[in-house]
Structures are given as C-alpha cells and as structure tokens.
Amino acid sequence: MADRKIGSQTIKFNKPPSIIGTGTVVGPKEGIGPLKDYFDLIINDDLYSEKSWEKAERKMLKEASEMAIKNSKIPFANIEYFISGDLLNQIISSAFTARELGSPFLGIYGACSTIAEGMGLGAILIDGGYADNLLVATSSHFCTAERQFRFPLELGNQRPPTAQWTVTGAGAAVVSSDIKNPRITYFTFGKIIDMGEVDSNSMGTAMAPAAVDTMIRHFQDTGRTPDYYDLIVTGDLSSIGKDVAEDLMKQKGYDISNNYTDCGIMIYNNKQDVHSGGSGCACAATVTCGYLFKQMLEKKYNRVLLVATGALLSTTSSQQGETIPCIAYALSLENL
Amino acid sequence: MADRKIGSQTIKFNKPPSIIGTGTVVGPKEGIGPLKDYFDLIINDDLYSEKSWEKAERKMLKEASEMAIKNSKIPFANIEYFISGDLLNQIISSAFTARELGSPFLGIYGACSTIAEGMGLGAILIDGGYADNLLVATSSHFCTAERQFRFPLELGNQRPPTAQWTVTGAGAAVVSSDIKNPRITYFTFGKIIDMGEVDSNSMGTAMAPAAVDTMIRHFQDTGRTPDYYDLIVTGDLSSIGKDVAEDLMKQKGYDISNNYTDCGIMIYNNKQDVHSGGSGCACAATVTCGYLFKQMLEKKYNRVLLVATGALLSTTSSQQGETIPCIAYALSLENL
Structure with missing residues (x-):
C-alpha cells in the first residue's frame, strides 16, 4: 500500500x-x-x-x-x-x-x-x-x-x-508541482536521538548523532552512497559538531570527508567571533534558500543532500535535569 | 494536478x-x-x-x-x-x-x-x-x-x-490503511483568524470565529450541510465560545443548533467548578479518542465533524500587546 x-x-x-x-x-x-x-x-x-x-x-x-x-x-x-x-x-x-x-x-x-x-x-x-x-x-x-x-x-x-x-x-x-529545477527527490524522516548531552551551549555535539542516524538511514533506504552527492550539508552542527559527525560516519563505514560541510560553518567567517559557528532555524533555511538554491539554479551543484538538524530541548526540560533530544531530516535536492 | x-x-x-x-x-x-x-x-x-x-x-x-x-x-x-x-x-x-x-x-x-x-x-x-x-x-x-x-x-x-x-x-x-470504521473522509485546513481578543482567560470567544471560518469552509468545499452530520463537535470553545460559534454560524446562514456540541462542555459536569469548561490539547484528543471513537464503533454516531480549535498565543506575544491568533482544523469521521 x-x-x-x-x-x-x-x-x-x-x-x-x-x-x-x-x-x-x-x-x-x-x-x-x-x-x-x-x-x-x-x-x-x-x-x-x-x-x-x-x-x-x-x-x-x-x-x-x-x-x-x-x-x-x-x-x-x-x-x-x-x-x-x-x-x-x-x-x-x-x-x-x-x-x-x-x-x-x-x-x-x-x-x-x-x-x-x-x-x-x-x-x-x-x-x-x-x-x-x-x-x-x-x-x-x-x-x-x-x-x-x-x-x-x-x-x-x-x-x-x-x-x-x-x-x-x-x-x-x-x-x-510545476516542473523546474531544483527538485525534491527524496525525504528521509528523522528519529529522536539523545546521547545524553545536557549542555545547551554545546548543541553541535548533541545533534551530530541525529544527523548521522538520518544520513545512514538515507543511504540505506535509497541505496545511494555519499559520493552520489556533489554536496552533503548538515544544518547547524558547526565546527565541533561537524567533526563529530564526520568521525561517527567514518566509524560506520561512510567517508563523507570530501563533500561534506555544514551551514553553521558556511554562514560566518572565522573573524566574526561566533565561536563554534551558526545555529538556529534560519541557519539551514537561509543557506538553503539563499546559497544552495542559487548555486543549484546555476548548476554549480546538481545533487545536494540537506540534513537539517534540530535540538528539541526547552528551558523547562533542561532545568528539570533532562538531556537534549535531537532530530535530523534529510532532503535530496537534485537538478533532473 | x-x-x-x-x-x-x-x-x-x-x-x-x-x-x-x-x-x-x-x-x-x-x-x-x-x-x-x-x-x-x-x-x-x-x-x-x-x-x-x-x-x-x-x-x-x-x-x-x-x-x-x-x-x-x-x-x-x-x-x-x-x-x-x-x-x-x-x-x-x-x-x-x-x-x-x-x-x-x-x-x-x-x-x-x-x-x-x-x-x-x-x-x-x-x-x-x-x-x-x-x-x-x-x-x-x-x-x-x-x-x-x-x-x-x-x-x-x-x-x-x-x-x-x-x-x-x-x-x-x-x-x-487497513479498512475498518471509523474512517477519515475529509480534512479541512484552517486559516489564522484573529478578531482582536487579548484576554488569555477568554479563549473560547477568541477561538470561536476560527471554528466558524473552518466549518463554513468545510461546508462550502464539500457541498455538505450541517444536517449531514450526526454530530458537529468543536474542540474547546466551552460554554461561552460555543454560544458565540452557534450565533456566528446562524448569522452566516448555517443552523447547527440541533447537532452541535463542544468537547470542553462534554468532559466536565456543571458541579466541577471549571467555569466555562475544558480546554487544552487533551480536551479534543481525549473526547475524540475516547468517547467519539467508541460511540462510532458502536454506530451510535456514524458521521461526525470534529472541528478542533487552537489559540496560538504565547506569554511573550501577550506581554508585547498582541492579540490572540486562532486556528481550527476540521476532520470528517465517518462509518462507511
């Protein structure tokens, strides 16, 4: 069915x-x-x-x-x-x-x-x-x-x-439903992944395992491998979380080091004093709707895997001693 | 398309x-x-x-x-x-x-x-x-x-x-996708309706116009009339909001007085000191998943229009002087 x-x-x-x-x-x-x-x-x-x-x-x-x-x-x-x-x-x-x-x-x-x-x-x-x-x-x-x-x-x-x-x-x-590039070809749902991080000032490490879980699920479900994509881009893991994600992927047998980056790293430069990098709903959204969309229109990228990450904590859950539940959704964006 | x-x-x-x-x-x-x-x-x-x-x-x-x-x-x-x-x-x-x-x-x-x-x-x-x-x-x-x-x-x-x-x-x-009663036959989306209510202790009156907007949209889109349904039930307008909704519907030419009630009225009795009635996500949810579902299984109702209502305010929006944006989604539940 x-x-x-x-x-x-x-x-x-x-x-x-x-x-x-x-x-x-x-x-x-x-x-x-x-x-x-x-x-x-x-x-x-x-x-x-x-x-x-x-x-x-x-x-x-x-x-x-x-x-x-x-x-x-x-x-x-x-x-x-x-x-x-x-x-x-x-x-x-x-x-x-x-x-x-x-x-x-x-x-x-x-x-x-x-x-x-x-x-x-x-x-x-x-x-x-x-x-x-x-x-x-x-x-x-x-x-x-x-x-x-x-x-x-x-x-x-x-x-x-x-x-x-x-x-x-x-x-x-x-x-x-109009047929124009870029197209959304696949959507991989995420599960809540919570590895026990409690620090709301360390979201990248909290969310990296969720990104990894969804990426692996995407590759397994579609039969694709990381090298299918011109670019794999996570939402807002930033520099620390990106390293964690890359390492975890390697441990699982997926080498994404050649074509992987993160919106939180792309949006600021090193001199902007943002510490680990960017985050927030607008991080993946502005990079995707701004940079990625326009690069795809110009065919500089033709196959992009967007893996947007979210940390579903609240101040109440943190104050009550809870860890940070995280999720990632993956979208396959392609010029067909 | x-x-x-x-x-x-x-x-x-x-x-x-x-x-x-x-x-x-x-x-x-x-x-x-x-x-x-x-x-x-x-x-x-x-x-x-x-x-x-x-x-x-x-x-x-x-x-x-x-x-x-x-x-x-x-x-x-x-x-x-x-x-x-x-x-x-x-x-x-x-x-x-x-x-x-x-x-x-x-x-x-x-x-x-x-x-x-x-x-x-x-x-x-x-x-x-x-x-x-x-x-x-x-x-x-x-x-x-x-x-x-x-x-x-x-x-x-x-x-x-x-x-x-x-x-x-x-x-x-x-x-x-298993075929069993009750079935979900129609789903009518809601729009944000905000008539200027600011009192977070008067949610029924704030939400009633949203319920009315979605109900009318449902009847117009489907060509059905209120008497098609055994029961029309709003989510949590409670006693004051229900009266407002009924009046507004009458003004628009729809008489729902014979088969209309509200989950917020059904869930408590008059002696329970709940003032206008029940509210909250669990109001429509427990009445629908408890009472309505079981009554439909027993065929006491065969056609129910559930119009669940929501007030999308936050304490921040209220403190900043905003009015209360409201919405209602309608589901047609039927034994086929």
Whole structure:
C-alpha cells in the first residue's frame, strides 16, 4: 500500500516537487559573512525598526515569505498552504506571519531542522496531489533565541567556545508541482536521538548523532552512497559538531570527508567571533534558500543532500535535569 | 494536478484512512466527569508518581500512545511515524515521548487543535501511499499549562468566569490503511483568524470565529450541510465560545443548533467548578479518542465533524500587546 515509501523511513517522490522560488532576509552580522551575496535582503538593525526583537523576527519571516512568492512568479492567491515553525515558544513568529499572509496554515516544530521538515511535508502535499503550490518558511533571531533559551543579553554573559551563534534571518521557499529545477527527490524522516548531552551551549555535539542516524538511514533506504552527492550539508552542527559527525560516519563505514560541510560553518567567517559557528532555524533555511538554491539554479551543484538538524530541548526540560533530544531530516535536492 | 483537493482548503481522501485503535489517559478531575467510562486509564494523582507535572504529562502521553498501539492490535514495529505536538514550550512532551517510542517523528504545533491537525496530516500520509500505519497523539496538563501560560498555581489566583480548565490527559490514535470504521473522509485546513481578543482567560470567544471560518469552509468545499452530520463537535470553545460559534454560524446562514456540541462542555459536569469548561490539547484528543471513537464503533454516531480549535498565543506575544491568533482544523469521521 505505502508505495511511495522506501526502506524504513524515506519517501521517494514519484513526481519530484520543484522549488520554484525562494526568499531570504538576514541580519547585519550574516550580511557581512561569506554568503552575503546570496541573500535577498540584509537588514542593518537587529530591531528592524520594530519595538521588540520578536516583532523584528516575524517581520523578516513575512518579508522572506513575500519575496519567495514574488521570486516564484506565481500569484499570491495560488499559494495553497503556509507551512512554518520557529524556535519561539508556541511558534509565534510563524503563527503571526500566517495571520498576515492569510493562507491556510500548518504549524510544525522541528527546532533548527524546521526548513527540512517543512519542505519534506510540503513535497508530500505536492507529490500526493493535495496541493500545487505552497510556501515553506522559518526564522530565528539571535536576540530572541538567546534571551528565551539562555540569558538576558543585557547580562553580557561570556559564551563558551562550544557555543553557537543563532542566525538572525528568515528563509522561505515555494514548493510546486510545476516542473523546474531544483527538485525534491527524496525525504528521509528523522528519529529522536539523545546521547545524553545536557549542555545547551554545546548543541553541535548533541545533534551530530541525529544527523548521522538520518544520513545512514538515507543511504540505506535509497541505496545511494555519499559520493552520489556533489554536496552533503548538515544544518547547524558547526565546527565541533561537524567533526563529530564526520568521525561517527567514518566509524560506520561512510567517508563523507570530501563533500561534506555544514551551514553553521558556511554562514560566518572565522573573524566574526561566533565561536563554534551558526545555529538556529534560519541557519539551514537561509543557506538553503539563499546559497544552495542559487548555486543549484546555476548548476554549480546538481545533487545536494540537506540534513537539517534540530535540538528539541526547552528551558523547562533542561532545568528539570533532562538531556537534549535531537532530530535530523534529510532532503535530496537534485537538478533532473 | 492537485486532484485530492476540493474547494479552497479541503482534502478529500480517495482511500479514506481508518482509525484502528485509540488510547486515552486522563487525570482525577476528568476521571469523575461525564465521560469517565470512555477513558482507558484514569490516574489518581496529578503528579502520576513523577517528580514534576511536566514529567507526569509525558508519562500520560507515552502510555496513551502505547495503549493506542495495543488496542489497534498491530505490532509496535509497524508504526511508521509518530506525529505529535503539545502546549509546552518546544513541544517537549511530544519530543521526549518520541524519544521513548523510537519511531520517526514529525513534530507539529496547533495548540489545542493538535489532534485534528495531526490526524489530518496522518491521513494524508496514509492516503498518499507514504505510510500504512502511524500514531497521532497529544497531551496537556492543567498544572503545566497554568504555570506556563498564566500564574504559578501556588499563588491561588482567582479565575474569571470566562476561564477554561486545561484538561489533564493524553489521547492517541493509530491511523491506518487497513479498512475498518471509523474512517477519515475529509480534512479541512484552517486559516489564522484573529478578531482582536487579548484576554488569555477568554479563549473560547477568541477561538470561536476560527471554528466558524473552518466549518463554513468545510461546508462550502464539500457541498455538505450541517444536517449531514450526526454530530458537529468543536474542540474547546466551552460554554461561552460555543454560544458565540452557534450565533456566528446562524448569522452566516448555517443552523447547527440541533447537532452541535463542544468537547470542553462534554468532559466536565456543571458541579466541577471549571467555569466555562475544558480546554487544552487533551480536551479534543481525549473526547475524540475516547468517547467519539467508541460511540462510532458502536454506530451510535456514524458521521461526525470534529472541528478542533487552537489559540496560538504565547506569554511573550501577550506581554508585547498582541492579540490572540486562532486556528481550527476540521476532520470528517465517518462509518462507511
């Protein structure tokens, strides 16, 4: 019966949905990073002329969404669903953006893996004949995340070397039944993997085993090997987590050292004082919807495996002594 | 192309998925209410022998999930996905339960509408050929919700008459391609509707317009009229919100007064001091997976329209002066 599922947790799309347009907005810090030329809009003020960082975050999400629709060249009225989630409690960035957009809304939560969870679900809706065009988006903001998950910024707490910098930005993509490159060919679901990490300033090491689990599952389910892809890119493991993932993959018999990188490493340069690298929903989202999408349009990459990672902790779970449950969703993006 | 979508936001299932088993766990207060005989397990202690209410909540969610699988009579290994969300920040009840269950996980957030959002998505995965069996579940807990969204319980704040009582409990359902009654025949997505309500102690009035919008959309998309259904049941509008919804429907030309009720009214009796009635993710979930499912198995109802409602606010959005964005998802449950 489940003829579109292969192996244990991978969907193979019969009619691979297309990404027909993207939109990205990033903050000032991301706007001077190595990928600055690939973002549609760089804001020059973390508050983006709003009264709170939370309002600024959802303004970015709304604008990235509108840009994605504009760039896709389809009328706004053709957007059938808005799939979105974000780090803020009760995904308020997404819900308030959904209110502004007015499209039917599907709220999801995968922490920093949201862009892949959303694009995977979106591709299912398109491939299955439930929609022709829909919008997937997510956002994060250094200031909203830091004060919600860690400390008030005003305290000026020192950050350990393993800490990552939450990307300020938003990324959005229109997924469509129109046939254009790049296409979403496979979607591998993730399981919760929790290896006992408790330090919310060491997310890369917490999430690396989840990325590895999903990558291996993807290769086993599809029969592909790492060298099939021009690029394998995890969401936000950053420098420490990337090394862990590469080592764990090697232990399992997969050498990804030649074609593997991480969005959290790509988005900032070494001099930007971000410690281990970037993180947050907008990390994988802006790199995917900005850099990767545009490189695929230009055929600089033709086969990309995006493995977006998420740490599903809350301050409450941490305060109650819990470890960090992590997940990763993998999307195969290909020019066909 | 989108041949399984009808009207503006409704999915018509070609092979209507079945609900083949459910599990429900409720707290002591729900366990003396009018529906007590329809729940699988009544716990006699809000802490459920755990060290925190949050841990108690996810213990209920895990047990309801395991019961649903057991009652569905399929092996645990056949559960391909676990779709879940809850009210706690970063949906920790769901994420930690997913860790225990070990199934591939899809985290969603629809506040108290989660059971319908999840069952709708689950039905799409089954109908589309992406899975044969999956589990949908959600939970809430009076004590975790009250202290997260309103005040520490220890303060003993007085609650206004419009306030609702968050249901302590968890509901889970196995959705399957096996052909058994009841079936999920239609799923109508919701839009964010925000009529300007700001009072987090008046959720019923905030959510009623969202329920009305989705109900009308459902009737328009399907061509059905309210009298098609044996029962139309909203998620957690409770007594005040139900009256508002009924009035608004009448203004729009739909008389639902003969066959309409609300889970928040059904789950408690008048003497239980819950003010306007029940709310929370577990409200619609336990009533649907407990009472409605069992009544449909016995053919006391054959056509039920479940319209689960959610208020997508957070404490941060309220503190920043925002109104309450609301949503409702409708599921058509039928014995075929």
